[in-house]
Amino acid sequence: MNDSDDPLEESSDESLRNDPLLVETFSHLRRLEPSLDARLRNRQVVVEELERLQVARRKQVLPWWGRTIAVPVPLAACLVVVAGLMLFSFFHDRQASSGVQIAAPDQPVQRSAHMQSAGAVAATRAVDAHPVVEYYETETYICGIGRLNSESGYFIREENQ
Amino acid sequence: MAAEELLSEQLKAGLPAAYAILVGRFEGPLYRFFFCDHRNHHLAEEQTAETFAQLVRSLPSMRGGCEHLRAFVFATARHVQLRCWRQRKEQPVPLEEVLNIRDPGPSPAALAATREQLGRALNAISRFDDPLRSVLLLRFVEDFSIEEIANVLEMPMGTVKSHIHRGRMQLKLILTEQECKP
Numbered sequence A: 001m002n003d004s005d006d007p008l009e010e011s012s013d014e015s016l017r018n019d020p021l022l023v024e025t026f027s028h029l030r031r032l033e034p035s036l037d038a039r040l041r042n043r044q045v046v047v048e049e050l051e052r053l054q055v056a057r058r059k060q061v062l063p064w065w066g067r068t069i070a071v072p073v074p075l076a077a078c079l080v081v082v083a084g085l086m087l088f089s090f091f092h093d094r095q096a097s098s099g100v101q102i103a104a105p106d107q108p109v110q111r112s113a114h115m116q117s118a119g120a121v122a123a124t125r126a127v128d129a130h131p132v133v134e135y136y137e138t139e140t141y142i143c144g145i146g147r148l149n150s151e152s153g154y155f156i157r158e159e160n161q
Numbered sequence B: 001m002a003a004e005e006l007l008s009e010q011l012k013a014g015l016p017a018a019y020a021i022l023v024g025r026f027e028g029p030l031y032r033f034f035f036c037d038h039r040n041h042h043l044a045e046e047q048t049a050e051t052f053a054q055l056v057r058s059l060p061s062m063r064g065g066c067e068h069l070r071a072f073v074f075a076t077a078r079h080v081q082l083r084c085w086r087q088r089k090e091q092p093v094p095l096e097e098v099l100n101i102r103d104p105g106p107s108p109a110a111l112a113a114t115r116e117q118l119g120r121a122l123n124a125i126s127r128f129d130d131p132l133r134s135v136l137l138l139r140f141v142e143d144f145s146i147e148e149i150a151n152v153l154e155m156p157m158g159t160v161k162s163h164i165h166r167g168r169m170q171l172k173l174i175l176t177e178q179e180c181k182p
Helices: A007-018 A020-030 A036-060 A073-097 A108-115 A118-127 B002-013 B016-038 B041-061 B066-087 B095-099 B108-112 B115-125 B132-141 B146-153 B157-180
Strands: A132-142 A146-157
Touching: A020 B016, A020 B115, A020 B132, A020 B157, A036 B016, A036 B041, B002 B016, B002 B041, B002 B066, B016 B041, B016 B066, B016 B132, B041 B066, B066 B146, B115 B132, B115 B157, B132 B146, B132 B157, B146 B157
Parallel strands: none
Antiparallel strands: A132 A146
Protein backbone atom coordinates (compact mmCIF):
# COMPACT_ATOMS: atom_id res chain seq x y z
CA MET A 1 0.00 0.00 0.00
CA ASN A 2 1.21 3.47 -0.72
CA ASP A 3 -0.14 4.89 2.49
CA SER A 4 2.49 3.49 4.78
CA ASP A 5 4.68 6.59 4.67
CA ASP A 6 1.89 8.94 5.64
CA PRO A 7 2.68 10.55 9.02
CA LEU A 8 -1.00 11.08 9.72
CA GLU A 9 -1.79 7.41 9.33
CA GLU A 10 1.32 6.24 11.10
CA SER A 11 0.54 8.32 14.15
CA SER A 12 -3.05 7.06 14.05
CA ASP A 13 -2.08 3.40 13.96
CA GLU A 14 0.72 3.81 16.49
CA SER A 15 -1.64 5.51 18.91
CA LEU A 16 -4.15 2.74 18.46
CA ARG A 17 -1.59 0.06 19.22
CA ASN A 18 -0.41 1.83 22.34
CA ASP A 19 -3.81 2.87 23.61
CA PRO A 20 -5.38 0.08 25.69
CA LEU A 21 -8.72 1.84 25.79
CA LEU A 22 -9.10 1.87 22.01
CA VAL A 23 -7.71 -1.64 21.68
CA GLU A 24 -10.20 -2.94 24.21
CA THR A 25 -13.12 -1.12 22.60
CA PHE A 26 -12.45 -2.50 19.16
CA SER A 27 -11.70 -5.95 20.50
CA HIS A 28 -15.26 -6.13 21.84
CA LEU A 29 -16.64 -5.25 18.45
CA ARG A 30 -14.40 -7.88 16.83
CA ARG A 31 -16.05 -10.55 18.94
CA LEU A 32 -19.49 -9.90 17.53
CA GLU A 33 -20.58 -12.95 15.54
CA PRO A 34 -23.84 -13.95 13.85
CA SER A 35 -25.96 -16.68 15.37
CA LEU A 36 -25.87 -20.28 14.21
CA ASP A 37 -29.26 -19.87 12.52
CA ALA A 38 -27.96 -16.92 10.59
CA ARG A 39 -24.90 -18.87 9.51
CA LEU A 40 -27.06 -21.69 8.21
CA ARG A 41 -29.34 -19.25 6.45
CA ASN A 42 -26.38 -17.58 4.74
CA ARG A 43 -25.30 -20.88 3.28
CA GLN A 44 -28.81 -21.74 2.21
CA VAL A 45 -29.24 -18.38 0.51
CA VAL A 46 -26.01 -18.86 -1.42
CA VAL A 47 -26.96 -22.37 -2.54
CA GLU A 48 -30.40 -21.22 -3.71
CA GLU A 49 -28.95 -18.25 -5.52
CA LEU A 50 -26.34 -20.41 -7.26
CA GLU A 51 -29.04 -22.84 -8.40
CA ARG A 52 -31.15 -19.98 -9.72
CA LEU A 53 -28.14 -18.65 -11.58
CA GLN A 54 -27.43 -22.05 -13.11
CA VAL A 55 -31.01 -22.35 -14.38
CA ALA A 56 -30.86 -18.86 -15.85
CA ARG A 57 -27.55 -19.64 -17.57
CA ARG A 58 -28.94 -22.84 -19.06
CA LYS A 59 -31.84 -20.91 -20.53
CA GLN A 60 -29.52 -18.33 -22.01
CA VAL A 61 -27.37 -20.85 -23.91
CA LEU A 62 -28.72 -20.86 -27.50
CA PRO A 63 -27.45 -22.52 -30.70
CA TRP A 64 -25.46 -20.23 -32.99
CA TRP A 65 -28.38 -19.79 -35.38
CA GLY A 66 -30.60 -18.63 -32.55
CA ARG A 67 -28.24 -15.98 -31.20
CA THR A 68 -28.70 -12.31 -31.88
CA ILE A 69 -26.41 -9.33 -31.93
CA ALA A 70 -27.14 -5.72 -31.16
CA VAL A 71 -26.67 -3.30 -34.06
CA PRO A 72 -27.17 0.47 -33.69
CA VAL A 73 -30.18 1.80 -35.61
CA PRO A 74 -28.23 4.29 -37.81
CA LEU A 75 -25.81 1.56 -38.84
CA ALA A 76 -28.68 -0.82 -39.61
CA ALA A 77 -30.45 1.86 -41.69
CA CYS A 78 -27.26 2.56 -43.64
CA LEU A 79 -26.80 -1.14 -44.32
CA VAL A 80 -30.36 -1.48 -45.60
CA VAL A 81 -29.98 1.52 -47.95
CA VAL A 82 -26.63 0.30 -49.25
CA ALA A 83 -28.02 -3.18 -49.82
CA GLY A 84 -31.01 -1.70 -51.67
CA LEU A 85 -28.82 0.42 -53.92
CA MET A 86 -26.56 -2.50 -54.68
CA LEU A 87 -29.52 -4.65 -55.63
CA PHE A 88 -30.93 -1.93 -57.84
CA SER A 89 -27.59 -1.34 -59.50
CA PHE A 90 -27.18 -5.03 -60.16
CA PHE A 91 -30.56 -5.42 -61.87
CA HIS A 92 -30.20 -2.14 -63.74
CA ASP A 93 -26.88 -3.22 -65.22
CA ARG A 94 -28.27 -6.60 -66.17
CA GLN A 95 -31.15 -5.00 -68.00
CA ALA A 96 -28.88 -2.54 -69.81
CA SER A 97 -26.47 -5.22 -70.92
CA SER A 98 -29.27 -7.44 -72.23
CA GLY A 99 -30.58 -4.61 -74.44
CA VAL A 100 -33.81 -4.22 -72.55
CA GLN A 101 -34.40 -0.68 -71.32
CA ILE A 102 -36.91 0.68 -68.96
CA ALA A 103 -39.09 3.04 -70.90
CA ALA A 104 -42.64 3.86 -71.70
CA PRO A 105 -44.12 1.96 -74.61
CA ASP A 106 -44.53 5.05 -76.80
CA GLN A 107 -41.03 6.36 -76.38
CA PRO A 108 -38.26 6.33 -79.00
CA VAL A 109 -36.08 3.78 -77.30
CA GLN A 110 -38.38 1.14 -78.58
CA ARG A 111 -38.80 2.97 -81.72
CA SER A 112 -35.11 3.19 -82.46
CA ALA A 113 -34.79 -0.48 -81.74
CA HIS A 114 -37.63 -1.07 -84.08
CA MET A 115 -35.97 1.02 -86.77
CA GLN A 116 -32.83 -1.04 -86.67
CA SER A 117 -34.47 -3.88 -88.44
CA ALA A 118 -34.29 -3.68 -92.19
CA GLY A 119 -37.80 -4.85 -92.75
CA ALA A 120 -39.17 -2.12 -90.61
CA VAL A 121 -37.15 0.51 -92.50
CA ALA A 122 -38.58 -0.66 -95.76
CA ALA A 123 -42.09 -0.58 -94.41
CA THR A 124 -41.65 2.93 -93.11
CA ARG A 125 -40.26 4.11 -96.41
CA ALA A 126 -43.38 2.96 -98.07
CA VAL A 127 -45.54 5.02 -95.75
CA ASP A 128 -43.47 8.15 -94.93
CA ALA A 129 -42.29 10.29 -97.76
CA HIS A 130 -41.31 13.36 -95.71
CA PRO A 131 -38.72 13.93 -92.95
CA VAL A 132 -40.14 13.47 -89.48
CA VAL A 133 -38.71 15.06 -86.34
CA GLU A 134 -39.75 13.54 -83.08
CA TYR A 135 -38.81 14.41 -79.50
CA TYR A 136 -38.18 11.59 -77.08
CA GLU A 137 -37.44 11.41 -73.40
CA THR A 138 -36.52 8.34 -71.34
CA GLU A 139 -36.52 8.46 -67.55
CA THR A 140 -35.89 5.77 -64.97
CA TYR A 141 -37.41 5.92 -61.52
CA ILE A 142 -37.22 3.85 -58.37
CA CYS A 143 -39.97 4.02 -55.86
CA GLY A 144 -39.01 6.00 -52.76
CA ILE A 145 -35.71 7.30 -54.18
CA GLY A 146 -36.68 9.30 -57.27
CA ARG A 147 -35.31 9.77 -60.73
CA LEU A 148 -32.16 7.83 -61.41
CA ASN A 149 -31.58 8.27 -65.11
CA SER A 150 -32.88 10.68 -67.76
CA GLU A 151 -32.24 10.76 -71.44
CA SER A 152 -33.86 13.03 -73.97
CA GLY A 153 -33.24 14.09 -77.56
CA TYR A 154 -34.64 14.48 -81.03
CA PHE A 155 -35.14 11.62 -83.37
CA ILE A 156 -34.87 12.76 -86.96
CA ARG A 157 -35.96 10.43 -89.62
CA GLU A 158 -35.42 11.48 -93.17
CA GLU A 159 -35.78 9.19 -96.06
CA ASN A 160 -35.77 9.57 -99.78
CA GLN A 161 -38.52 8.21 -101.82
CA MET B 1 -1.44 -16.12 -2.96
CA ALA B 2 -1.99 -18.83 -5.56
CA ALA B 3 -4.74 -20.32 -3.40
CA GLU B 4 -6.39 -16.91 -3.18
CA GLU B 5 -6.19 -16.49 -6.94
CA LEU B 6 -7.72 -19.93 -7.36
CA LEU B 7 -10.51 -19.04 -4.96
CA SER B 8 -11.17 -15.85 -6.85
CA GLU B 9 -11.36 -17.73 -10.16
CA GLN B 10 -13.65 -20.37 -8.67
CA LEU B 11 -15.95 -17.71 -7.29
CA LYS B 12 -16.20 -16.12 -10.71
CA ALA B 13 -16.96 -19.54 -12.17
CA GLY B 14 -19.73 -20.06 -9.60
CA LEU B 15 -18.34 -23.08 -7.75
CA PRO B 16 -20.41 -23.88 -4.63
CA ALA B 17 -17.34 -24.95 -2.63
CA ALA B 18 -15.70 -21.58 -3.24
CA TYR B 19 -18.82 -19.81 -2.06
CA ALA B 20 -18.82 -21.90 1.11
CA ILE B 21 -15.33 -20.56 1.84
CA LEU B 22 -16.46 -17.04 1.04
CA VAL B 23 -19.40 -17.27 3.44
CA GLY B 24 -17.24 -18.70 6.20
CA ARG B 25 -14.71 -15.95 5.78
CA PHE B 26 -16.99 -12.95 5.51
CA GLU B 27 -20.19 -13.67 7.44
CA GLY B 28 -18.69 -12.45 10.71
CA PRO B 29 -17.17 -9.23 9.35
CA LEU B 30 -20.31 -8.43 7.35
CA TYR B 31 -22.55 -9.05 10.33
CA ARG B 32 -20.40 -6.71 12.47
CA PHE B 33 -20.40 -4.09 9.74
CA PHE B 34 -24.22 -4.05 9.62
CA PHE B 35 -24.80 -4.52 13.32
CA CYS B 36 -22.59 -1.58 14.29
CA ASP B 37 -24.51 0.55 11.83
CA HIS B 38 -27.99 0.15 13.33
CA ARG B 39 -27.53 -2.22 16.31
CA ASN B 40 -30.39 -4.39 15.12
CA HIS B 41 -29.42 -8.05 15.39
CA HIS B 42 -32.09 -9.44 13.05
CA LEU B 43 -31.69 -6.75 10.44
CA ALA B 44 -27.92 -7.27 10.43
CA GLU B 45 -28.42 -10.98 9.77
CA GLU B 46 -30.90 -10.26 6.99
CA GLN B 47 -28.55 -7.79 5.38
CA THR B 48 -25.68 -10.26 5.62
CA ALA B 49 -27.71 -12.91 3.81
CA GLU B 50 -28.82 -10.37 1.23
CA THR B 51 -25.21 -9.36 0.64
CA PHE B 52 -24.24 -12.97 -0.05
CA ALA B 53 -27.13 -13.37 -2.48
CA GLN B 54 -26.04 -10.20 -4.23
CA LEU B 55 -22.45 -11.43 -4.32
CA VAL B 56 -23.47 -14.64 -6.10
CA ARG B 57 -24.98 -12.49 -8.84
CA SER B 58 -22.24 -9.89 -9.06
CA LEU B 59 -18.99 -11.76 -8.34
CA PRO B 60 -18.70 -13.28 -11.85
CA SER B 61 -18.34 -9.76 -13.19
CA MET B 62 -15.75 -8.67 -10.61
CA ARG B 63 -12.74 -6.97 -12.13
CA GLY B 64 -9.30 -7.69 -10.79
CA GLY B 65 -7.98 -10.63 -8.83
CA CYS B 66 -8.03 -11.84 -5.29
CA GLU B 67 -6.52 -8.63 -3.92
CA HIS B 68 -9.80 -6.88 -4.68
CA LEU B 69 -12.07 -9.53 -3.23
CA ARG B 70 -12.41 -8.10 0.27
CA ALA B 71 -13.05 -4.59 -1.01
CA PHE B 72 -15.58 -5.96 -3.51
CA VAL B 73 -17.45 -7.86 -0.79
CA PHE B 74 -17.70 -4.79 1.41
CA ALA B 75 -18.58 -2.52 -1.50
CA THR B 76 -21.52 -4.86 -2.13
CA ALA B 77 -22.38 -4.70 1.57
CA ARG B 78 -22.23 -0.94 1.37
CA HIS B 79 -24.77 -0.96 -1.49
CA VAL B 80 -27.07 -3.20 0.53
CA GLN B 81 -26.68 -0.83 3.49
CA LEU B 82 -27.47 2.26 1.41
CA ARG B 83 -30.51 0.58 -0.14
CA CYS B 84 -31.74 -0.36 3.31
CA TRP B 85 -31.33 3.22 4.49
CA ARG B 86 -33.45 4.42 1.63
CA GLN B 87 -36.16 1.79 2.17
CA ARG B 88 -36.41 1.92 5.94
CA LYS B 89 -36.44 5.23 7.69
CA GLU B 90 -36.52 3.57 11.06
CA GLN B 91 -35.01 4.97 14.20
CA PRO B 92 -32.03 3.06 15.59
CA VAL B 93 -32.83 0.37 18.11
CA PRO B 94 -32.43 1.61 21.70
CA LEU B 95 -29.36 0.50 23.55
CA GLU B 96 -31.43 -1.39 26.11
CA GLU B 97 -32.75 -3.65 23.38
CA VAL B 98 -29.25 -4.23 22.06
CA LEU B 99 -28.07 -5.32 25.48
CA ASN B 100 -30.79 -7.96 25.57
CA ILE B 101 -29.23 -9.81 22.68
CA ARG B 102 -29.09 -13.50 23.21
CA ASP B 103 -25.90 -15.45 22.84
CA PRO B 104 -24.47 -14.03 19.64
CA GLY B 105 -22.78 -17.26 18.64
CA PRO B 106 -20.74 -20.23 19.67
CA SER B 107 -17.44 -18.37 19.67
CA PRO B 108 -15.75 -18.58 23.08
CA ALA B 109 -14.41 -15.10 22.62
CA ALA B 110 -17.91 -13.76 22.05
CA LEU B 111 -19.17 -15.52 25.15
CA ALA B 112 -16.37 -14.00 27.17
CA ALA B 113 -17.27 -10.44 26.20
CA THR B 114 -19.65 -8.96 28.70
CA ARG B 115 -22.80 -7.19 27.61
CA GLU B 116 -21.78 -4.08 29.37
CA GLN B 117 -18.47 -3.76 27.58
CA LEU B 118 -20.06 -4.49 24.26
CA GLY B 119 -22.81 -1.98 24.90
CA ARG B 120 -20.26 0.66 25.78
CA ALA B 121 -18.28 0.02 22.62
CA LEU B 122 -21.40 0.11 20.47
CA ASN B 123 -22.57 3.24 22.17
CA ALA B 124 -19.28 4.92 21.44
CA ILE B 125 -19.16 3.91 17.80
CA SER B 126 -22.80 4.86 17.25
CA ARG B 127 -21.99 8.44 18.21
CA PHE B 128 -20.34 8.82 14.80
CA ASP B 129 -22.25 9.54 11.65
CA ASP B 130 -21.69 7.70 8.41
CA PRO B 131 -19.24 7.53 6.63
CA LEU B 132 -16.97 8.26 9.59
CA ARG B 133 -18.40 5.26 11.47
CA SER B 134 -17.85 2.95 8.50
CA VAL B 135 -14.29 4.22 8.07
CA LEU B 136 -13.48 3.49 11.72
CA LEU B 137 -15.08 0.06 11.64
CA LEU B 138 -13.34 -0.99 8.48
CA ARG B 139 -10.00 0.32 9.61
CA PHE B 140 -9.85 -0.72 13.23
CA VAL B 141 -12.22 -3.69 13.43
CA GLU B 142 -11.67 -5.30 10.03
CA ASP B 143 -8.07 -4.04 9.49
CA PHE B 144 -8.70 -2.65 6.03
CA SER B 145 -6.00 -0.66 4.26
CA ILE B 146 -6.62 2.98 3.37
CA GLU B 147 -6.90 2.06 -0.30
CA GLU B 148 -9.46 -0.65 0.38
CA ILE B 149 -11.57 1.72 2.46
CA ALA B 150 -11.37 4.30 -0.31
CA ASN B 151 -12.59 1.69 -2.79
CA VAL B 152 -15.42 0.47 -0.58
CA LEU B 153 -16.72 3.91 0.38
CA GLU B 154 -15.89 5.50 -2.99
CA MET B 155 -13.98 8.42 -1.55
CA PRO B 156 -10.43 9.78 -2.03
CA MET B 157 -7.66 8.29 0.07
CA GLY B 158 -6.86 11.66 1.60
CA THR B 159 -10.42 11.91 2.90
CA VAL B 160 -10.16 8.44 4.40
CA LYS B 161 -6.93 9.40 6.18
CA SER B 162 -8.43 12.55 7.64
CA HIS B 163 -11.54 10.58 8.74
CA ILE B 164 -9.34 8.04 10.52
CA HIS B 165 -7.35 10.73 12.28
CA ARG B 166 -10.39 12.73 13.32
CA GLY B 167 -12.42 9.67 14.29
CA ARG B 168 -9.65 8.26 16.43
CA MET B 169 -9.32 11.51 18.38
CA GLN B 170 -13.08 11.80 18.90
CA LEU B 171 -13.44 8.17 19.87
CA LYS B 172 -10.79 8.50 22.50
CA LEU B 173 -12.57 11.52 23.95
CA ILE B 174 -15.88 9.64 24.05
CA LEU B 175 -14.34 6.61 25.71
CA THR B 176 -12.55 8.76 28.25
CA GLU B 177 -15.85 10.46 29.09
CA GLN B 178 -17.49 7.08 29.54
CA GLU B 179 -14.69 5.94 31.81
CA CYS B 180 -15.07 9.02 33.98
CA LYS B 181 -18.82 8.56 34.32
CA PRO B 182 -19.93 6.37 37.24
